[in-house]
Amino acid sequence: MANEAVNPHTMPIAPVYIKLGVFALLMAVWQGFAMLLDVPDLPSLTQTLQALYYHTHEGDLINNVLITLARVLISFILAMLIGSIFGIAMGSKAWFNNISESLLIILLNIPALVVIILSYIWIGLVEAAAILAVVINKVPTVAVMLREGARTTDTKLAQVAKVYQLSWYRFMHAVYLPQLYPFFLASARNGLSLIWKIVLVVELLGRSDGVGFALYSMFQFFDIAGILAYTMVFIGVVFVIELVCFKPFDLRIQRGR
Secondary structure (H helix, E strand, O other), X not given: OOOOOOOHHXXXXXXXXXXXXXXXXHHHHXXXXXXXXXXXXXXXXXXXXXXXXXXXXXXXXXXXXXXXXXXXXXXXXXXXXXXXXXXXXXXXXHHHHHHXXXXXXXXXXXXXXXXXXXXXXXXXXXXXXXXXXXXXXXXXXXXHHHHHHHHOOOHHHHHXXXXXXXXXXXXXXXXXXXXXXXXXXXXXXHHHHHHHHHHHHHHXXXXXXXXXXXXXXXXXXXXXXXXXXXXHHHHHHHHHHHHHHHHHHHHHHHHHO
């Protein structure tokens, strides 16, 4: 029937093959162009895979990726937590939005590089400065998304919850937060992509480990195959996070609708 709910576990798997086909096509185009041009500045797929094997077994690729992942995770959690609190408060309280909006606009438009440099100058070349720089850069974008989400919540549902005298926890868990789940997911996806990039810049400028530091070292030696190898791992980790963390949450939101 038309109204029958779609079970995500029974959905056709053709999209999976389409995605794999597109990925295989991109790899084939890469290999073909590299073989056709035959220049040192564009390593082939096979050369990149050889570099990946070398950096994995002989280099510090795994260690650097784990260090960067730890920084990304800590920064992501802090940015989502702080940004969500401020965003929801700004969206639900007009007076708080009026007070905070100017500061939010300023933070949104300060270049990330400026925040990173000032953090290192004022705090020092320490881990706390690196994490703080990433969090400051990401909190405003999370706050903006959650502010818009809080503004779109249904006030009638809140009135019904008040009539039935729901507890604060029950109201937040069953009525209020579910309306914000799509905005949480959007800000999380956007935040992860942005935090990855900022963390690499932070590591490049002021850390002696991590993927950013490794990329800078390979840049000095023009190790393009190594740079592409790290990039492949970088993209692979993001895909795993998407499939393991974000996709199940997305399916849950779709079922809730």
